[in-house]
Structures are given as structure tokens and as C-alpha cells.
Amino acid sequence: MKHKQPFAVIALTAMLCACAVTPGGGDPVVINAEKTTALAVDTFDSFLQYEYNNRAALESVSPAIHEYANYVRANGQKWLQTARSMTQAYKHNRDENNKANLTTAISTLQEAVNQISKYMATGTASLKKAKRH
Numbered sequence: 852m853k854h855k856q857p858f859a860v861i862a863l864t865a866m867l868c869a870c871a872v873t874p875g876g877g878d879p880v881v882i883n884a885e886k887t888t889a890l891a892v893d894t895f896d897s898f899l900q901y902e903y904n905n906r907a908a909l910e911s912v913s914p915a916i917h918e919y920a921n922y923v924r925a926n927g928q929k930w931l932q933t934a935r936s937m938t939q940a941y942k943h944n945r946d947e948n949n950k951a952n953l954t955t956a957i958s959t960l961q962e963a964v965n966q967i968s969k970y971m972a973t974g975t976a977s978l979k980k981a982k983r984h
Contacts, residue, residue, distance in 0.1 A: 883957065887960050891934070891961075903920075915970070930960055
């Protein structure tokens with residue numbers, strides 16, 4: 852069975868988003884929120900496809916990967932919708948309360964992306980190791 856490995860794509864996307872320059876006059880809070888949300892969409896899609904395509908092998912080397920994929924399946928859309936909603940609320944009223952809500956929503960997405968990166972690295976390494984044996 853061929854194991855698909857989108858980890859490099861996720862890592863590259865994360866680096867490009869982290870290095871992007873804020874356009875003149877743009878609110879860095881909004882720009883960060885929109886970039887993080889876009890990165891989360893791509894990361895969630897890649898991770899869930901990777902887990903689906905390699906489910907049997909991944910369950911045998913790390914059941915936690917499958918469990919986290921199901922957690923993302925159950926909650927990912929809600930996290931994304933909340934981040935988008937909080938971004939719009941902040942755009943319309945840039946007060947501290949909306950900023951705090953947006954920051955919390957974006958932190959949730961960042962934590963999920965970070966966790967996925969760890970699981971992708973673990974899964975990829977485990978699958979390579981299992982393939983050698």
C-alpha cells in the first residue's frame with residue numbers, strides 16, 4: 852500500500868503564512884486571523900485525507916492519530932465557523948472584547964494545526980519505519 856505524505860505541504864504552508872508581510876494599512880489581527888483560518892482549512896483537509904487513506908496502517912502504529920482525526924471531524928467545522936464569525940465581528944467593531952474573542956478562536960485553530968503537525972510527523976515516521984521492516 853502506498854502511504855500518502857502531505858506533511859511537507861502542511862509544513863511549507865505554515866512557513867509561508869508565518870513569513871508573509873502585512874500589507875500597508877492592514878490590521879495585523881485580521882490578517883493573522885484570515886491566514887490562520889485558511890491554513891487550518893488546508894491542514895484539516897490534508898490531515899483527514901491522509902488519515903482516511905492510511906487508516907488501517909495508522910491505527911496499528913498510533914491509534915491516537917485516528918482518535919484525533921475523529922475529533923477534528925466532529926469539531927473542525929465548528930472551530931472554523933467560530934473563527935470566521937469572530938473575524939467578521941472584529942472587522943465590524945474593533946473593540947477589546949471582539950479582539951479577545953477572535954484571539955481565542957484563532958488560538959483554538961492554531962492549537963489544532965500544531966497537534967495535527969505532531970500527529971503527521973509521528974504517523975509519517977511510523978509508517979516509514981514499518982515499511983522498512
